Amino acid sequence: MTLAVLACGDDGAADTPRHLLLVSIDTLRADAVDGDSARRAATPNLDQLAASGGRFTDCWSPVPLTLPAHSTLLTGLPPHDLGLHDNTPFPLRRDVPTLASWMAEAGFATAAVVGGEPLARGSGVERGFERFADPPRGAAGATHFGEWTARDVTDAALAAWREFDRTRRRFLFVHYFDPHQPYSPPRDCLPTGAAMPATADDRYRGEVTHVDRELGRLLAAIRGGGERCLIVVTSDHGEGLGDLGERTHGYQLLPSTLRVPLLLAEIEGAATRLPPGLEGADRDRLASLADIAPTLFELLAVDPIADLPGVPLHRPDGRHPARVVETLAPALHFGCAQQYGVRGEGALLLRGGHDAPLALPGADWRATGHEDERLLLDPGRAPPSAEELSSWRSALADAFVSRRPPATDAAVPRDLSPLGYLASSDERDRHALLAPAANQHGRSALARRATIDRLLEAVATLDGGEVLPALAALDEILAADPEFFAARFFRGRAKLAQAESDPRRGGAAASEAAAEFARLLATAPDYPGASLLRIQALALGGEFATAVRELESAAARAAERGDAAIAEVAWLHGSVLLDRERAGRPNPHFDAEAGFGLLLAAVRRDPQRTDRLRKLERALNDLSRTRDAPPWVAPLQQQLPRR
Numbered sequence: 001m002t003l004a005v006l007a008c009g010d011d012g013a014a015d016t017p018r019h020l021l022l023v024s025i026d027t028l029r030a031d032a033v034d035g036d037s038a039r040r041a042a043t044p045n046l047d048q049l050a051a052s053g054g055r056f057t058d059c060w061s062p063v064p065l066t067l068p069a070h071s072t073l074l075t076g077l078p079p080h081d082l083g084l085h086d087n088t089p090f091p092l093r094r095d096v097p098t099l100a101s102w103m104a105e106a107g108f109a110t111a112a113v114v115g116g117e118p119l120a121r122g123s124g125v126e127r128g129f130e131r132f133a134d135p136p137r138g139a140a141g142a143t144h145f146g147e148w149t150a151r152d153v154t155d156a157a158l159a160a161w162r163e164f165d166r167t168r169r170r171f172l173f174v175h176y177f178d179p180h181q182p183y184s185p186p187r188d189c190l191p192t193g194a195a196m197p198a199t200a201d202d203r204y205r206g207e208v209t210h211v212d213r214e215l216g217r218l219l220a221a222i223r224g225g226g227e228r229c230l231i232v233v234t235s236d237h238g239e240g241l242g243d244l245g246e247r248t249h250g251y252q253l254l255p256s257t258l259r260v261p262l263l264l265a266e267i268e269g270a271a272t273r274l275p276p277g278l279e280g281a282d283r284d285r286l287a288s289l290a291d292i293a294p295t296l297f298e299l300l301a302v303d304p305i306a307d308l309p310g311v312p313l314h315r316p317d318g319r320h321p322a323r324v325v326e327t328l329a330p331a332l333h334f335g336c337a338q339q340y341g342v343r344g345e346g347a348l349l350l351r352g353g354h355d356a357p358l359a360l361p362g363a364d365w366r367a368t369g370h371e372d373e374r375l376l377l378d379p380g381r382a383p384p385s386a387e388e389l390s391s392w393r394s395a396l397a398d399a400f401v402s403r404r405p406p407a408t409d410a411a412v413p414r415d416l417s418p419l420g421y422l423a424s425s426d427e428r429d430r431h432a433l434l435a436p437a438a439n440q441h442g443r444s445a446l447a448r449r450a451t452i453d454r455l456l457e458a459v460a461t462l463d464g465g466e467v468l469p470a471l472a473a474l475d476e477i478l479a480a481d482p483e484f485f486a487a488r489f490f491r492g493r494a495k496l497a498q499a500e501s502d503p504r505r506g507g508a509a510a511s512e513a514a515a516e517f518a519r520l521l522a523t524a525p526d527y528p529g530a531s532l533l534r535i536q537a538l539a540l541g542g543e544f545a546t547a548v549r550e551l552e553s554a555a556a557r558a559a560e561r562g563d564a565a566i567a568e569v570a571w572l573h574g575s576v577l578l579d580r581e582r583a584g585r586p587n588p589h590f591d592a593e594a595g596f597g598l599l600l601a602a603v604r605r606d607p608q609r610t611d612r613l614r615k616l617e618r619a620l621n622d623l624s625r626t627r628d629a630p631p632w633v634a635p636l637q638q639q640l641p642r643r
């Protein structure tokens with residue numbers, strides 16, 4: 001009998017928690033909150049939930065990247081089904097039901113507070129939430145995401161919880177971003193006895209402790225209401241902290257970046273217990289973020305979304321399906337090998353990027369007899385049987401069909417083919433197929449780590465406003481590796497920054513930036529942001545007709561995909577029209593009114609974007625139109641920091 005049978009009406013069954021709090025703590029390694037390894041952080045609140053509720057010890061993320069992993073958590077579908085492989089340029093598809101939309105349909109009041117920019121409005125995560133709070137964005141293309149601290153997140157979550165309609169069941173999704181780099185915990189959250197200055201590992205653990213403290217504050221308030229609430233705490237991915245040379249996450253497939261904590265508990269006033277329905281569950285079973293949505297539907301007695309691939313956590317079947325894992329970001333951004341694999345019971349099967357050393361303390365690597373594969377066994381586990389391995393390979397083949405010859409099918413979505421996706425008559429495969437074309441170098445991210453690190457250093461220099469040293473570093477990288485398209489992208493950005501800061505020689509730098517982006521786009525036509533930056537460079541260099549033409553085509557593409565870039569295109573369109581007007585070269589097809597309208601709409605939609613507000617302000621001044629601004633503009637202008 002499933003729990004759904006017990007459902008009775010909108011308020012759920014008698015033996016069902018009334019509300020749901022789903023907490024994701026970004027970048028949280030499973031061993032930071034479990035066991036007694038050197039990675040362990042002080043987390044009294046999470047420990048209490050685990051001790052009185054339940055901890056699943058073998059839960060895996062399908063991908064060590066924030067937006068794709070959360071998309072799986074919030075839809076129950078893996079990244080290859082969603083066609084969502086990185087934070088950009090893949091917003092969550094609009095045709096897929098989400099946990100929020102489904103819970104709303106079941107009568108829940110829904111709200112989300114997200115602490116990090118990758119999940120901010122526009123990512124698609126906001127869909128289905130009646131109320132959605134997100135942090136201000138970081139500077140465009142910066143190395144650090146915009147984020148809220150755990151304290152801000154808890155404050156916003158408490159406000160959302162207080163303001164929920166009390167007559168309805170409630171679903172609150174809360175995302176803490178603090179353990180994501182940079183690590184800067186409050187001093188009193190650092191581990192006891194930490195050396196000063198604190199090491200990166202200690203600061204990471206301090207961030208985890210900080211989140212635990214803030215989660216405690218949120219739980220205390222919910223307990224104060226006295227109603228039964230199901231609490232689920234998990235993470236999108238872990239953090240390398242130096243394992244196999246990986247400091248952060250996303251470059252390789254590793255247990256430290258893929259294994260995540262998973263805690264479930266029911267609270268009611270001061271009481272904490274295992275949620276009804278999980279009593280007989282095998283908590284050491286292989287689990288995935290994809291299992292959470294189907295579990296919640298059953299534990300909360302909500303009709304489930306049909307056909308989710310995950311297996312509810314309490315289902316007693318002895319065996320659990322192997323789960324496909326992937327990281328394609330190194331291929332998308334740095335031209336490295338794609339890595340993908342399968343997490344089966346007791347082992348991780350990996351493909352791709354084999355030129356990397358396998359030094360991982362205590363790791364038990366095995367060959368499989370397949371030249372493109374290696375197997376990492378859990379400590380003390382026997383290798384999988386030939387039959388198991390073959391079923392894992394089938395799972396992989398089912399998700400990704402690799403090494404197919406490039407297709408000539410005209411139906412290939414234009415925006416996917418350049419990134420190495422191949423055509424297929426199967427709609428799902430269109431998002432999933434991977435071609436060697438994306439393996440520009442075919443080498444692992446680890447083997448190319450020195451080059452990638454040099455690039456990231458140059459980008460940090462650029463973000464710090466030191467344009468010329470950044471340009472010198474980028475030129476050096478490109479001299480050694482002219483096809484390194486991420487380096488080309490940032491060289492374009494550096495030239496653009498130079499054009500913006502040097503009005504005298506700006507025209508030449510702008511043209512060079514536009515040419516740099518054009519060269520990049522010839523290799524990777526949908527490299528995130530490149531076409532819009534090229535348009536900015538064209539407008540800055542006074543090439544308005546080309547800029548407007550390229551904008552129109554970008555707008556058509558964004559509209560076709562229904563993606564969030566459309567807002568960006570609209571803003572840029574307004575901006576280019578006004579630049580043209582200010583340069584005394586009015587557009588024959590549009591007057592300044594169209595530009596003002598687009599710019600005003602963009603500022604109103606996202607008032608946190610001070611760069612846009614400044615642009616609007618400049619246009620209003622230069623065209624002597626300040627008195628035409630709608631009344632809501634002035635208060636925003638007053639909040640602008642003056643330089």
Ligand SMILES: [Zn+2]
Nearest residue numbers: 026027066236
């Ligand atoms: Zn993340």
